[in-house]
Amino acid sequence: MNQSLEVAVRKQGEVALIDIKGDVTAVTGEHIERAYQQVCGEGVNKVLLCFDSGSYINSGGIAIIIGIAADGKETARIIRITGLSPHFQKIFSMVGLTKYAEIFPSEQAALAQF
Amino acid sequence: MNQSLEVAVRKQGEVALIDIKGDVTAVTGEHIERAYQQVCGEGVNKVLLCFDSGSYINSGGIAIIIGIAADGKETARIIRITGLSPHFQKIFSMVGLTKYAEIFPSEQAALAQF
């Protein structure tokens, strides 16, 4: 009840889009990890994490995304990010995550030349 | 600092529109009363109170609007209301205010056949 997250997977060509809406935390993060592992299992090498600009993201949630970025680096998958509010764009960049998972201003921009 | 209200007056034909945005309370209500008295002083007989749907309105603010509706009844001025959120439409109706100051779904609807 205290935390809720909706995660859904879409495909566009060879890119898997993971829609993430709600509370992105250590507690709910496994839903994102599971979606990521699912698309990896399907042989996808390009993943776009689509956040909702109204989401609550805390440091535990950021750790989950770092874990995905780390796996992406190790397995040569490209991870991109979109949909973050200006505040969380800043936070992701402060943390240094944007060096490993680039942020795009829109889904369309992220999909171009993926 | 704790409460802030913006009030502005517009004219459209023979109707005075009073824009009300912010905290509508006993403390800030005098700004609305003053705008009402100003347009009355200018000979206006039709007044539309245009609320902002994000406003905070409390019982002290409702009392201010009742005061205006009472004056309208006494002086044969027509008072109409628009811009209220569904919640405050319900509150105004529960209180019985809508018998003396009709609520309209839009400025345009309120201005028609005023």
Next chain:
Amino acid sequence: MPGEKKMELHVPSVLGFEKVAMDFAASVAKMMHFPEERIENLKTAVAEACINAIEHGNKLDATTSVGVTLTIEPSKLSVDIQDQGSGIAEPPVPDIEQKIAGKDKTRGWGMFLIQSLMDEVKFESTPEGGGVVRMVIHLERD
């Protein structure tokens, strides 16, 4: 009680601070997944009870405070608003006709709104003699 979660807030007896109590209650109700419309009802009731605690209970004495206690229970949220006054006498039901006709003051809607918008309302006194409004709102409408 298992699954019960209690939260307490104290705000100074200054008009305007009822909005902080109102946002606090809304935040908890949102976490409980109350429907939007009922959150609005709760917000108005909490704001009105705090205004009364500030004005009538604590007589606008800024050195006193208003206590807001929220208790999350499985299917409802309880809200207690407590002041340091001398107890609450229930007022007469307000009559718009009288007020419009200028036969009664335009104010006097706070208690009416609280009682109309919440599922349960009780007025009590604290052991110290202050007033408490105890309100309950149910997740599911009866």
Next chain:
Amino acid sequence: MPGEKKMELHVPSVLGFEKVAMDFAASVAKMMHFPEERIENLKTAVAEACINAIEHGNKLDATTSVGVTLTIEPSKLSVDIQDQGSGIAEPPVPDIEQKIAGKDKTRGWGMFLIQSLMDEVKFESTPEGGGVVRMVIHLERD
């Protein structure tokens, strides 16, 4: 101090309730007319300090609570987050390279965010030995 207004909130040590503290701080900052961007900074810092108080200070013991005290001063807002633990040791600065390379756990960003987003931060102990994070955010950026 004249013009100073203090508010106190207690939430249970259960993850998720940091959002209530976060919304509480945001409500007060909004009333003080902080710019939107700085309210977002405050929200993240308050949430992180509460998560730490819940997890590290109170060790997820739901019978304990986290205290959030807001003090409004003329040009700033002070926020104290207090737990019932045994004090706070300042952690090393996190290094994203190490974490991406799998040489360090992916967590460990809370304190970094608090220190980066607030204007002043101090870690202290309560007389009872619990941890307190004292944070200040100024209305005007320096």
